[in-house]
Amino acid sequence: xxxxxxxxxxxxxxxxxxxxxxxxxxxxxxxxxxxxxxxxxxxxxxxxxxxxxxxxxxxxxxxxxxxxxxxxxxxxxxxxxxxxxxxxxxxxxxxxxxxxxxxxxxxxxxxxxxxxxxxxxxxxxxxxxxxxxxxxxxxxxxxxxxxxxxxxxxxxxxxxxxxxxxxxxxxxxxxxxxxxxxxxxxxxxxxxxxxxxxxxxxxxxxxxxxxxxxxxxxxxxxxxxxxxxxxxxxxxxxxxxxxxxxxxxxxxxxxxxxxxxxxxxxxxxxxxxxxxxxxxxxxxxxxxxxxxxxxxxxxxxxxxxxxxxxxxxxxxx
Amino acid sequence: xxxxxxxxxxxxxxxxxxxxxxxxxxxxxxxxxxxxxxxxxxxxxxxxxxxxxxxxxxxxxxxxxxxxxxxxxxxxxxxxxxxxxxxxxxxxxxxxxxxxxxxxxxxxxxxxxxxxxxxxxxxxxxxxxxxxxxxxxxxxxxxxxxxxxxxxxxxxxxxxxxxxxxxxxxxxxxxxxxxxxxxxxxxxxxxxxxxxxxxxxxxxxxxxxxxxxxxxxxxxxxxxxxxxxxxxxxxxxxxxxxxxxxxxxxxxxxxxxxxxxxxxxxxxxxxxxxxxxxxxxxxxxxx
Amino acid sequence: xxxxxxxxxxxxxxxxxxxxxxxxxxxxxxxxxxxxxxxxxxxxxxxxxxxxxxxxxxxxxxxxxxxxxxxxxxxxxxxxxxxxxxxxxxxxxxxxxxxxxxxxxxxxxxxxxxxxxxxxxxxxxxxxxxxxxxxxxxxxxxxxxxxxxxxxxxxxxxxxxxxxxxxxxxxxxxxxxxxxxxxxxxxxxxxxxxxxxxxxxxxxxxxxxxxxxxxxxxxxxxxxxxxxxxxxxxxxxxxxxxxxxxxxxxxxxxxxxxxxxxxxxxxxxxxxxxxxxxxxxxxxxxxxxxxxxxxxxxxxxxxxxxxxxxxxxx
Ligand SMILES: Nc1ncnc2c1ncn2[C@@H]1O[C@H](COP(=O)(O)OP(=O)(O)OP(=O)(O)O)[C@@H](O)[C@H]1O
Ligand SMILES: Nc1ncnc2c1ncn2[C@@H]1O[C@H](COP(=O)(O)OP(=O)(O)OP(=O)(O)O)[C@@H](O)[C@H]1O
Ligand code: SF4
Ligand SMILES: [Mg+2]
Ligand SMILES: [Mg+2]
Numbered sequence: 001x002x003x004x005x006x007x008x009x010x011x012x013x014x015x016x017x018x019x020x021x022x023x024x025x026x027x028x029x030x031x032x033x034x035x036x037x038x039x040x041x042x043x044x045x046x047x048x049x050x051x052x053x054x055x056x057x058x059x060x061x062x063x064x065x066x067x068x069x070x071x072x073x074x075x076x077x078x079x080x081x082x083x084x085x086x087x088x089x090x091x092x093x094x095x096x097x098x099x100x101x102x103x104x105x106x107x108x109x110x111x112x113x114x115x116x117x118x119x120x121x122x123x124x125x126x127x128x129x130x131x132x133x134x135x136x137x138x139x140x141x142x143x144x145x146x147x148x149x150x151x152x153x154x155x156x157x158x159x160x161x162x163x164x165x166x167x168x169x170x171x172x173x174x175x176x177x178x179x180x181x182x183x184x185x186x187x188x189x190x191x192x193x194x195x196x197x198x199x200x201x202x203x204x205x206x207x208x209x210x211x212x213x214x215x216x217x218x219x220x221x222x223x224x225x226x227x228x229x230x231x232x233x234x235x236x237x238x239x240x241x242x243x244x245x246x247x248x249x250x251x252x253x254x255x256x257x258x259x260x261x262x263x264x265x266x267x268x269x270x271x272x273x274x275x276x277x278x279x280x281x282x283x284x285x286x287x288x289x290x291x292x293x294x295x296x297x298x299x300x301x302x303x304x305x306x307x308x309x310x311x312x313x314x315x316x317x
Numbered sequence: 318x319x320x321x322x323x324x325x326x327x328x329x330x331x332x333x334x335x336x337x338x339x340x341x342x343x344x345x346x347x348x349x350x351x352x353x354x355x356x357x358x359x360x361x362x363x364x365x366x367x368x369x370x371x372x373x374x375x376x377x378x379x380x381x382x383x384x385x386x387x388x389x390x391x392x393x394x395x396x397x398x399x400x401x402x403x404x405x406x407x408x409x410x411x412x413x414x415x416x417x418x419x420x421x422x423x424x425x426x427x428x429x430x431x432x433x434x435x436x437x438x439x440x441x442x443x444x445x446x447x448x449x450x451x452x453x454x455x456x457x458x459x460x461x462x463x464x465x466x467x468x469x470x471x472x473x474x475x476x477x478x479x480x481x482x483x484x485x486x487x488x489x490x491x492x493x494x495x496x497x498x499x500x501x502x503x504x505x506x507x508x509x510x511x512x513x514x515x516x517x518x519x520x521x522x523x524x525x526x527x528x529x530x531x532x533x534x535x536x537x538x539x540x541x542x543x544x545x546x547x548x549x550x551x552x553x554x555x556x557x558x559x560x561x562x563x564x565x566x567x568x569x570x571x572x573x574x575x576x577x578x579x580x581x582x583x584x585x586x587x588x589x590x591x592x593x594x595x596x597x598x599x600x601x602x603x604x
Numbered sequence: 605x606x607x608x609x610x611x612x613x614x615x616x617x618x619x620x621x622x623x624x625x626x627x628x629x630x631x632x633x634x635x636x637x638x639x640x641x642x643x644x645x646x647x648x649x650x651x652x653x654x655x656x657x658x659x660x661x662x663x664x665x666x667x668x669x670x671x672x673x674x675x676x677x678x679x680x681x682x683x684x685x686x687x688x689x690x691x692x693x694x695x696x697x698x699x700x701x702x703x704x705x706x707x708x709x710x711x712x713x714x715x716x717x718x719x720x721x722x723x724x725x726x727x728x729x730x731x732x733x734x735x736x737x738x739x740x741x742x743x744x745x746x747x748x749x750x751x752x753x754x755x756x757x758x759x760x761x762x763x764x765x766x767x768x769x770x771x772x773x774x775x776x777x778x779x780x781x782x783x784x785x786x787x788x789x790x791x792x793x794x795x796x797x798x799x800x801x802x803x804x805x806x807x808x809x810x811x812x813x814x815x816x817x818x819x820x821x822x823x824x825x826x827x828x829x830x831x832x833x834x835x836x837x838x839x840x841x842x843x844x845x846x847x848x849x850x851x852x853x854x855x856x857x858x859x860x861x862x863x864x865x866x867x868x869x870x871x872x873x874x875x876x877x878x879x880x881x882x883x884x885x886x887x888x889x890x891x892x893x894x895x896x897x898x899x900x901x902x903x904x905x906x907x908x909x910x911x912x913x914x915x916x917x918x
Contacts, residue, residue, distance in 0.1 A: 152646065178782060185863065208784060257817065502681075513706070516705075597705065
């Protein structure tokens with residue numbers, strides 16, 4: 001068992017009250033597992049990723065714990081978490097690729113980052129070059145400026161950097177979103193390769209792109225409005241989803257070659273609830289086609305089949 | 318013209334910010350002393366009052382006397398007044414010119430930028446003291462205001478450079494393009510989109526210019542190019558050192574002006590750090 | 605309505621502007637009312653640069669862009685505002701499109717102050733709520749928040765709502781759906797389709813061939829600033845001619861089958877080829893590819909810039 005998270009609640013403090021971006025999320029990722037995380041925009045995916053790395057204000061840990069390789073992560077204590085950063089849990093943030101400092105050469109920037117962790121650049125250089133070779137980048141990129149690299153090269157660079165110290169868990173937030181499909185495939189397969197080679201024990205891959213997730217993830221978890229609504233193996237989520245939200249989400253994916261004029265895809269009517277004062281009961285209630293009286297009470301995440309958990313009252317146990 | 322970050326929330330966070338409160342209190346205290354202090358003394362600042370020369374603070378001479386028997390308190394409060402004046406006018410002017418040129422060069426870019434860049438560099442390398450010596454030769458009576466003017470006209474280049482660089486990097490951000498798409502005019506964009514983003518930076522520039530102006534004035538005073546017949550903290554310190562206040566142990570002579578300069582500049586700096594937290598909504602939530 | 609003629613853009617970079625980056629070269633296309641043209645290409649292929657030039661935020665280096673017959677370079681300050689009343693855009697990176705020290709909904713206030721000074725508050729709020737709901741946002745959830753308090757997708761949809769408030773004739777949509785989940789994406793695409801039906805022209809910039817195909821009438825595939833293939837969306841998608849487009853279609857992740865493990869090697873060459881821009885990566889590259897290919901028309905309106913397409917051995 002690589003990572004297990006229990007009842008994680010993380011709120012944002014604002015002047016208007018607390019934004020309940022994560023409200024009781026539990027899951028676990030096994031050794032060597034790539035878990036995909038999908039869900040509506042604004043449902044708390046990035047928040048979840050960051051909570052495992054650095055939980056600084058305004059994010060506030062309300063409750064919950066996380067255990068990584070048998071050791072409890074001090075989630076509420078950003079200073080203690082530093083010790084786990086990069087080696088324990090490493091994150092590739094959303095837009096990391098465009099956030100590279102344009103004025104620094106790549107090598108210099110890496111040296112700086114390493115120095116901040118009291119590590120020697122020159123000692124790690126051979127390993128770094130080996131890794132660059134693995135992602136098919138020439139060692140010469142270290143002497144280049146970020147703008148000299150294409151998007152795909154930059155993204156691979158960021159991946160090499162964040163996995164340099166062989167983290168137990170890699171959180172990759174939207175790493176493939178800005179790339180064209182061929183580079184997307186290269187980067188996605190690279191993620192799998194990192195896992196296969198044991199450079200990273202397990203991964204949490206956050207993306208909107210279910211088609212990419214389907215290709216590389218072992219399991220997919222779906223979030224809705226701060227809660228986990230379903231988790232199962234990738235095949236099951238894509239082919240036989242159980243939760244009404246997941247079903248609607250999957251059905252809104254365009255078929256290959258779909259055109260608007262011929263068949264208009266349908267989204268999900270309505271809007272997600274406000275996370276400031278989320279409604280009681282199931283959070284999908286207002287948009288759910290299968291809603292019943294029971295849904296006024298909160299559905300627990302229950303195991304409906306081996307390795308398949310759903311949080312919905314309409315599911316037989 | 319710079320709009321404040323929406324009113325009430327801004328005040329709320331400003332008030333909650335300890336650094337800001339501390340710095341502001343200190344600056345206001347000295348400002349109060351500078352404004353009200355001179356009303357409490359009836360000694361002329363340069364009169365030789367105490368025949369005993371240097372004497373420690375007492376009920377008659379609140380901050381003691383110099384080795385010439387002059388009242389330190391009177392000199393101090395008048396000097397403080399002059400310091401605020403020089404800082405405010407000289408530093409303020411340098412900041413304004415720096416902003417004007419920095420914003421223009423940074424936002425417009427191209428030819429405008431290059432011309433202004435040359436101007437900045439020229440002013441930067443002009444031997445300030447030579448100009449001043451020549452000016453001094455022509456002007457018999459020099460006022461504090463002239464000193465301010467001089468400092469203002471010579472100290473702006475580095476401010477202009479720093480502001481230009483900041484403007485330059487902000488200009489390429491998408492929100493500036495969005496403002497352009499909304500039909501805003503360049504001047505409005507500079508003042509409503511770009512300047513607010515570097516407000517804490519502008520304030521810091523002003524604070525550094527403020528402190529710099531005070532120190533510059535002290536130097537000018539020392540080499541005899543300061544205002545004729547006026548008081549300043551710089552002058553006080555220099556005379557104190559020159560007439561051996563240190564070996565004499567006349568701490569009351571040099572500590573008040575030194576402490577005041579350090580405390581004012583320091584307090585402004587603390588205030589600035591506090592302002593940064595308040596201006597930046599991200600940092601705000603940390604407190 | 606909009607036409608680009610041999611538009612190129614060269615950025616100056618480095619100290620003293622010594623270096624040059626050729627972001628777009630010799631691009632020509634036209635856009636009619638109610639038409640959607642998709643610009644497709646990988647990251648760095650110059651898509652956003654084209655978008656910015658069309659929005660008149662960036663001057664062209666050579667060539668000309670005309671809107672209703674008037675060259676953008678001839679517009680003066682006053683005309684520009686008129687132009688932006690008719691042409692608006694949504695930028696790619698939602699995180700930098702907002703001034704970080706102001707509330708996100710300030711973009712609407714600015715818009716109102718500049719374009720609708722006479723609209724009454726009640727009326728305006730109704731319009732605003734309508735626009736927010738059209739992009740699937742809960743007005744309560746996004747109002748009165750700072751940009752960093754909203755997620756990427758929420759920020760992006762606010763920008764789309766902003767463009768909707770102005771009844772524009774041409775919308776430049778730069779990767780507006782890359783940050784959205786599948787269902788919201790469909791909502792936004794359908795919304796664009798409705799606008800298109802009402803006569804709005806859309807320059808739809810994306811790296812996703814499948815989504816481009818869903819919405820657009822024509823697609824233009826860019827590689828390193830050059831058009832490599834252009835034509836009716838269906839034709840390009842179902843019968844791609846250029847090796848780059850073929851590779852794009854083949855690499856599209858599908859839900860009906862997983863990527864086979866072995867048959868595909870990731871693109872290795874990254875540098876710009878001599879002659880044909882794609883030659884460094886192209887599996888079909890041969891001797892004649894060191895000259896820039898001349899676009900040829902393979903079917904009605906379907907143009908391809910590749911030497912080997914004309915080849916019988918291809
Ligand atoms: N600093 C903050 N203060 C208050 N609310 C916040 C803050 N940051 C995020 N939120 C809110 O928390 C919720 C979750 O945000 P998060 O960024 O985790 O979403 P996400 O699932 O990653 O979305 P996306 O797919 O669009 O990136 C959103 O509704 C957002 O408005
Ligand atoms: N201001 C600039 N100065 C110099 N070079 C630039 C500038 N803006 C863009 N470029 C370069 O121009 C090329 C095209 O950039 P552009 O942003 O148009 O690409 P894009 O297709 O939109 O890519 P993405 O999918 O990453 O947004 C890139 O090589 C980029 O590095
Ligand atoms: S619990 Fe009820 S409202 Fe929620 S998803 Fe299931 S059926 Fe729908
Ligand atoms: Mg996110
Ligand atoms: Mg772009």
